[in-house]
Amino acid sequence: MPVPTWRLDRRTFLLGTGVSLGLPWLECMGADPAEQPELPRRLCAMYFGFGVSLPKEDGEQSQWRWFPNGAGREFEFTETLKPLQPLRDHLTVLGGLSHPNGRKMGGHDTGDTFLTGALLTSKFLRNTVSVDQVAAEACGDRTRFSSLVMSTDGGVGEPTRSSTLSYNDKGRPLPALNQPRQIYDRFFGAGDDDSLAQARRLRSASGMLDRVLEDSRSLRRRLGKPDQEKFDEYLASVRQIEQGVERSQRWLEIPRPELSDEDRSLLQLDSDDEAPKRYIQTMYDLIYLAFRTDSTRVATYQVTNMADASSKAGKFPQLEGFKASLHTLAHGWNKPEGAEQLGRWDRFMAERLGEFLQRLAAAPEQDGSVLDRTLVLYGSSNSQTHNNTNYPLLLAGGSKLGIQHGRYLTFGADVPMANLFVTMLQRLGVERDRFADSTGELSELLTG
Numbered sequence: 001m002p003v004p005t006w007r008l009d010r011r012t013f014l015l016g017t018g019v020s021l022g023l024p025w026l027e028c029m030g031a032d033p034a035e036q037p038e039l040p041r042r043l044c045a046m047y048f049g050f051g052v053s054l055p056k057e058d059g060e061q062s063q064w065r066w067f068p069n070g071a072g073r074e075f076e077f078t079e080t081l082k083p084l085q086p087l088r089d090h091l092t093v094l095g096g097l098s099h100p101n102g103r104k105m106g107g108h109d110t111g112d113t114f115l116t117g118a119l120l121t122s123k124f125l126r127n128t129v130s131v132d133q134v135a136a137e138a139c140g141d142r143t144r145f146s147s148l149v150m151s152t153d154g155g156v157g158e159p160t161r162s163s164t165l166s167y168n169d170k171g172r173p174l175p176a177l178n179q180p181r182q183i184y185d186r187f188f189g190a191g192d193d194d195s196l197a198q199a200r201r202l203r204s205a206s207g208m209l210d211r212v213l214e215d216s217r218s219l220r221r222r223l224g225k226p227d228q229e230k231f232d233e234y235l236a237s238v239r240q241i242e243q244g245v246e247r248s249q250r251w252l253e254i255p256r257p258e259l260s261d262e263d264r265s266l267l268q269l270d271s272d273d274e275a276p277k278r279y280i281q282t283m284y285d286l287i288y289l290a291f292r293t294d295s296t297r298v299a300t301y302q303v304t305n306m307a308d309a310s311s312k313a314g315k316f317p318q319l320e321g322f323k324a325s326l327h328t329l330a331h332g333w334n335k336p337e338g339a340e341q342l343g344r345w346d347r348f349m350a351e352r353l354g355e356f357l358q359r360l361a362a363a364p365e366q367d368g369s370v371l372d373r374t375l376v377l378y379g380s381s382n383s384q385t386h387n388n389t390n391y392p393l394l395l396a397g398g399s400k401l402g403i404q405h406g407r408y409l410t411f412g413a414d415v416p417m418a419n420l421f422v423t424m425l426q427r428l429g430v431e432r433d434r435f436a437d438s439t440g441e442l443s444e445l446l447t448g
Contacts, residue, residue, distance in 0.1 A: 039365065039366060039373055039400075040139075040297050040373060041139070041297065041401060041429055042291055042374040042375065043135045043297070043299075043374070043375050043424065044287060044291075044298075044299045044300070044374060044375070044376045045114075045115055045132055045299075045300045045301075045376075046300075046302075046353070046379075047111065047114050047115075047302045047303065047304075047305075047380065047381075048349060048379075049108075049111055049305050049306040049307075049311075049313075049326070049381075049382070050304070050306070050326060050327060050329075050380070050382055051382030051383050051384045051385050051387065051392070052066035052380065052383065052392045053080065053340075053343035054066060054067070054333055054383060054384050055334060055339040057069075060336065061336055061339040061343070062078070063080075063343075064080055064339050064340050064342070064343025064344070064346075065078050066078070066343070066346055066392050067093065068081065068093055068408045071408055071410065072408065072409075075408035078343075079343065079347060080346045080347050080350065081346075081350050082347070083347060083350045083351045083354045084350055084354050084394075086354070087354060087357050087358065087361065087396065088406055089405055089406045090357065090361060090399070091357070091394055091396035091397075091405055092394070092395050092408070093408040093409070094391075094393040094411070094420070095390060095408065095409070095410040096410045096412060097390075097391055097393055097411055097415060097420060098381075098388060098390060098391050098416075099113060099114075099381070099388075099416060099418070099437075100117075100416050100437055101118060101119035101436075103388050105119070105121070105160075105388060106386075107385065107387065107388060108160065108161070108306045108386070110306070110388050111161070111302070111305050111381055112127060112159065112160055112173075113381070114165060114379075114380075115131050115166070115421075116128045116129065116130045116167055116436065117417065117418045117421070117435070117436030117437055120160060125160070126171050127173070128171045128436065129167055129168060129169045129170075129171065130165060130300075131424065131425065131435060132147060132298050132300050133147065133167060133168055133174070133298075134430060134432065134435070135425060135430060136298040138428070138430045139298070139428070139429075140296075140297075140298070143295060143297055144296070145187065145296040146296065147166065147174075147296055148187075148287065148290050148296050148300070149175070149176045149300050150176050150183065150283055150286070150299070150301045150302070151176035151177075151301065151302035151305065152178055152279070152303060152313040152316075153176075153302075153307070153312050153313065154176050154177060154178030154179070155175050155176060156173035156174070156175050157305065160306070161307040161310070162302075163176055163305055163307070163311075164300075165300040165301075166300050176300075176302060178273075180267075180269045180270075180271050180279075180283065180286060181269045183286050184269055184286065187256070187286070187289070187293075187295050188256055188257060188259055188289070188295075256295075257294075257295060259289060267282060267285055268282045269282065273312040273313070274319060276313075276316040276319050276320055277320060277348075280303060283301055284352065285356075285359070287299045287356070288356065288359050288360060288370075291360070291370055291374060292370060303349070304316065304326060306381075317329055320348060322344070323341065324341070327385075330342060330382075331385050333385060334384070353378055353394075356376075357371060357376065357396050360374055367400070368400050372398070372400040372401075373398070373401060374397040374398065375397055375398040375401065375403070375424050375428065376397045377393070377394075377395055377420075378394045379391055379392050379393035379394060393417075395424075395445070402427055402446055403427060403446065403447070409445070411442075415439070416436070416437050416438060418436040419441055419442050420442055420445075421435045421438065422434065422435050422438045422440070423441040423442045423443075423445055
């Protein structure tokens with residue numbers, strides 16, 4: 001292969017990368033919500049790692065089995081999910097679903113792909129877009145923030161031990177927020193900077209992006225075909241930032257929403273991971289307020305992940321009075337005492353979810369409630385520890401979006417979880433017939 005007669009200064013690329021890294025908040029703005037006559041449609045996904053308690057159905061500890069007894073509308077909650085009984089008509093328990101690619105992966109490696117359905121191996125660790133970001137792309141320009149990405153550990157973690165559920169259209173992880181005060185300030189406070197400072201940064205960023213794009217036209221012609229493809233991907237990222245700059249500039253003139261005294265009194269912004277119950281409640285409350293104020297219509301919350309000792313959430317059970325860490329509890333799912341201990345932890349988690357769903361159900365919105373136009377997915381990518389089939393899943397809300405609830409539905413191994421994602425996206429108004437390895441929709445969830 002002949003050696004090129006010229007070399008590209010590496011700083012040219014670093015300039016564009018610096019702009020991208022320096023402005024992470026530019027992707028979160030949109031058009032004036034008042035201009036949208038249609039009521040919002042929302043998506044929220046919550047994840048917990050290591051699976052659930054699943055003792056034998058006819059065993060002594062069967063009351064601590066996560067999945068209900070019975071089937072269809074005749075199901076009965078066990079002790080584990082009994083806190084959700086008042087919300088029975090607003091939710092559906094799903095059994096049997098999983099990601100086919102997840103079945104080929106290690107037992108702790110599937111948290112990354114809960115919302116993507118991708119295959120991650122030691123040789124190929126690149127993810128694909130998550131379902132929440134497909135929804136955010138479709139509706140993100142109508143709200144100040146395209147999505148709210150949260151987790152207990154924050155950031156992105158590392159491949160197969162991710163601390164975020166959300167991935168962009170290139171399969172790159174989106175950093176999760178984990179500090180309640182920071183999330184509150186960003187959504188309802190003064191923001192990351194005052195308006196004048198933001199305006200100056202946006203004007204500066206716009207100018208830098210203009211220069212990068214102008215220089216790129218002549219540069220691209222000098223590259224070989226393989227480099228052109230890589231460079232086109234880079235430019236696509238720059239253009240995405242450019243679009244974000246434009247959206248941000250439009251939102252600078254629109255005040256952030258003001259919360260009522262009642263809403264402010266419920267928030268406990270000093271919560272941290274040393275007090276799990278209060279911390280989880282606060283994170284759920286922030287999602288509720290973000291939806292209620294139409295600050296965003298898409299949110300993800302990784303309550304616990306698949307990391308072991310490195311995860312802050314791993315110690316949550318012990319901080320709430322349990323005898324062991326989350327990972328240790330999960331390994332006792334089939335032991336007499338262990339099944340009850342893990343089941344009681346599952347119940348603790350169900351209580352927090354129930355409180356969140358109750359708040360959404362109690363918030364009126366024209367002919368229904370906020371929950372009626374919100375799809376809430378809750379679950380794990382393990383059934384028992386290290387078992388990547390039969391995910392414990394629960395779908396709530398969306399009755400005004402055509403979802404029928406009050407049932408326990410089970411599916412065969414030939415039905416991929418991505419079919420659920422296609423169904424959810426279509427209910428959200430996203431014209432999408434396929435997602436990942438989907439084969440259709442879950443018509444069993446639909447009314448009519």
